[in-house]
Structures are given as C-alpha cells and as structure tokens.
Amino acid sequence: MAKYIGKRLVYMLLSLWMIVTATFFFMRIAPGNPFASEKKLPPEIEANLNAHFGLDKPWYAQYWEYLVRIANWDFGPSFKYKSQTVNDLINEGFPVSFLLGMEAIFIAVAVGVLLGIIAALKHNRWPDYTAMIVAVLGISVPSFIMASFLQYFLAIKMGIFPVARWESFMHSVLPAVALASTPMAFIARLTRSSMLEVLANDYIKTAKSKGLSRGVITVKHTIRNALLPVVTYMGPLTAGILTGSFVIERIFGIPGLGAHFVTSINNRDYTVIMGVTVFYSILLLVSILLVDIAYGIIDPRIKLAGGKKGE
C-alpha cells in the first residue's frame, strides 16, 4: 500500500510539475505584456514594475522563484487589480464554490445511485427504460444548457426558485441540480451495469435459495458490491463538478471561484488565469489520488502493493 501511494504521489507530482511548467512558459509567450494598456508607460515606471514583479531577472531565475512560490502556496498577484492576489481570490471564492460543489456531488450520488438501483432491479421493464432514458438525456445535455433551461422555466417562467445570486438555500438548488445532471447520469448508468453484473453472481443465487428476503439481498449483498465502481467515478466527478462550476456560477451570478476564473479569462488577467489553473490542478490531482487510495482500502480484493498496472 505504502509503495503504491508513493508511486502515485510521484506521478501526481510529475503531472503537477508539467502543468506548472506549462503555465509558466505559456505566460511568457502569451501575447502582450502584462502592463500593456492604452497609454504607453514611461520607461522608468515600466522598469520599476518589472523589478517589482521580478520580470527583470533571467527566465530560469523567474522559473525557480515561481516553483518555490507555488510550493509555498502562493499563486501570485493579479496584474489587473493591483491590490488583489490570487490567494485572496481563492480565499474569497473557493468556499462558495466548495459548498455548491458538495451539494451537487450529494445530488449526483444520491439520485444517480437510486436511479441505477431501480433500473437494475426492474431490468428490461419500464422503470429500467425510463431511468436509462433519463440518464442518456443527462449525458447529452451539457450543464450550461441544463442551467439555462432550468433558470428559464423554473425561475423566470414559473417563479418557483430565485433566478440568480447566492443568498439562501433556495438560491443554491437550481445551480446544484444543473451541475449534478451529467455526473448523475453517469453514476446511474454505472450503478445499473455493476448491479446487473453483481446480480448474475452465484452468491446471489445462494442467498435467494437460503430464503433471504429480496430487501436483504438487495441491501446487504448487491448494493454493497455494486457501489464499488461508483467510488472510482468520484475522481472524474470532482473534475466535472469543478469545470462545470465555471459556467454554472456565471449563469446564476454566484460569486464563486469559477465565476472569478471566467472573468479573469475574459479580462486576459494572465497571472490570475495561471494561478487559478495551478490551484485547480492541485485540487483535482489530490482528490483523484485520495479516491484511488480510498478505493484500495474499501475493496480488499485489489492488491495495490507492487501490483503491475492492469490494462
């Protein structure tokens, strides 16, 4: 186990190093200089600014400094808003995004698993078809379209939910549902197929012939085993929720990190784009690693230590 975690950690750091390096060099070749504005700056001021942000040093010194700063959890300043750093933005926006994301993950897992179980238990009957059509629709409708439709019909036309902003629980329902729709559909399909696979096993037959009730078989023997693949999906789920939040927060006017990120893209605030990208990458890579470790702990059949990687 320790060996496996160590190996995964090395890969994670390499991926991370790759994206940090990419962001650093992209920033250097990005069109326009960070202080480019309508008015030409006097050369002295420009030199001062360059010195202030360390841009007068050779690239390898800057690169090293950048790595050290990232390692110290410092994602750099914003070139557009002088008084604000990327860390400020993260501290301000991330708690909101985190709350929204957690709500979406809860909906996705709860509803997705439920749909999958119902579909599998009523295999090839109407609840199965209905659940699977819902799932295919969920996969086909991108979150931002789901969000706009929900906003238009449920908030603007029918007035059941508030249209936008982030004030109460009611404000968070529509964005969370929109964010959860695609992952929910994936989870439903995953649960269904793994339930069907488990149900075909001999030990289910044994349990039936022992005279166990349907409920006990479902809860104790089927679901517990069938949910394992769902755990592996938690990594991609985090990624989906995270990138989904860029558009959802924009549509619903939620002051989260995703909305700030999109604003900085539209403002071409390069340092913020780079800083937030690195932050998101760390977040994602760590959560995927945690999910993989958790999976190894939950499923004793998987031997992680020294295992050659499968196909």
Add this chain to the structure above:
Amino acid sequence: MQISKDKFKLVGTQLGEAEKISKPSLSFWKDVFIRFRKNKLALFGLVLLGLLIFMAIFGPYMTPYDYASNDLSNKNQPPSSEHWFGTDDLGRDVFARTWEGARISIFIGVAAAVIDLIIGVFWGGIAGYKGGRTDEGMMRFADILYGVPYLLLVILLMVVLGQGLSTMIIAMSITGWINMSRIVRGQVLSLKNQEYVLAAKTLGANTNRIMGKHLIPNSMGPILVTMTLTIPSAIFTEAFLSFIGLGLTPPIASWGTMANDGLPAMRYYPWRLFFPATFICLTIFAFNVVGDGLRDALDPRMRK
C-alpha cells in the same frame, strides 16, 4: 403405449448433410450490423445523425438569408415564416446560423477524433507492439500527461495561442489522443501473441504489414467506438469554451457562440438560446447513442 417397430425407418448416415451450413455465413461486420439494428435507440440515433448531417450540408441553402449578414431593421424577430428560427440582436437569421454552426461543430468533432485516431494508433500501436522498455516509457509519458486536467489545459492553450478554429482543435488533441492510445495498446497487446500473427511472422511479414494488415484492422471495433464517443465530447468542449468566452470569433457561427450570445437575452428572446442549445443536445445525444449501440453490437458477450 406401444409403438410398433415398423413405424421406424433406418436413415443411415448421410455424408455431406452434417457438413452443410444451414445459415448463410456472416462476416464480422454484417453480424455487428444485425445486432446494431436490433437496438432501437441506437438506430434512432443513427437516423437523427443522418438528418443532422443532411441539414448541416443543405440547411444553409434552404433560406435566402446568409449567416453573417446583418439586418438591423429586423433584429430579435421571433420565429416566423420569414425567419424560421427568428433573428438575433444584429438581425441575422438564426436558421442559417444554426446550420452553419452545425457544420462548425461537426467539423470540430470529426477533426478532433481523426487527429486523436492518428496519434493514438501510432503511439499505442508502437508501445503495445514493441513492449518492454519502449512500452513502459511511452505509456508513462501518457500517464503523466493524462494527469493534467483536460479542460484546464485546453483553456490555457486557448488563452495563450489565441482564439480560432485550428487552435481549438490543436488544444483538444494535445491530451485527447491518450485515451485512444491506451485502447489501441490494450488491443495490440492482446492480439500480438495470437497464432495468426505468429503465422504471418513465419511467412516473413514485416512489422508494418503485421500492424497495418492484422493488428490495427482487428482492433477496429474498439477504435471506432472510441472515435464515436470522442466526437460528442469535442462538440461539448467547443460549446463550453465558446460559452466562457474562449470560443470562435465572430462572425463565425458555432452553437457555443450562439448560445453564449443568446443567454443574456433569454428572458425576452428565448429562441436565440433555444435553437442552438437544442441542437447541441440532439447532436451529442445522437453520437452517444450510436457509440453505445456500436459498443454493445461489437461486444461478443451481447450476442444471444
């Protein structure tokens, strides 16, 4: 009850009768097609896809309006017999723009899938066939690149390289090929030790021939499924990027840019969002359903 013996007749062995094949022989792809046809949803997806492609080709010619020309006296018109899908804030015909957008979206999807295919088949094929150190090194590199979050990298590249059709396709392909290379490698690994490959080798076939004539064609099923499922994800990525302001620049109409333009006006001019949004969903739906159907049809375990 007794049956008298004279009711029975000795037939004897009929040579040749046992060897006769009662059903016409089916090629692999014919078999796949028969199973695909039984899947109603997949068939529906295929028809839908055909319609969408037909409209993408001929749709722009069905209306006298051009996708890029403004008509400020006719802006934000609701759908009517004149403008079938209404007009946008610059008076451009939404019907013409929708099908122009279909061309762009499908082109992006297919281009991304083809580039993924080419790189993935080379990378995965070489890694799987050579094995050993080469395989180890090549797949480790792919693993590390795979760890880099896809959409974030695409966003970064779009910011740096500037917006445009080719940039977008390049950005998507940089990490998009990894999935394909893994599939191809897995296939090649499982096929390369089979007897017919050994036979080909014994007959003196070189690596290129074994790869091109035996291993790759035999991996075509999973490759095709991966391609069909890459297309909707590329279409989604285009729409997503356009939606966060990193998409194609006007006057090009893509479904993503149209939805992005339509969103602020949703409350008063819902058709400007409704049409592009619906067609994004339909296209992604059609490709997904066809891809799923293909996967099921190719899976020998699904054979009844």
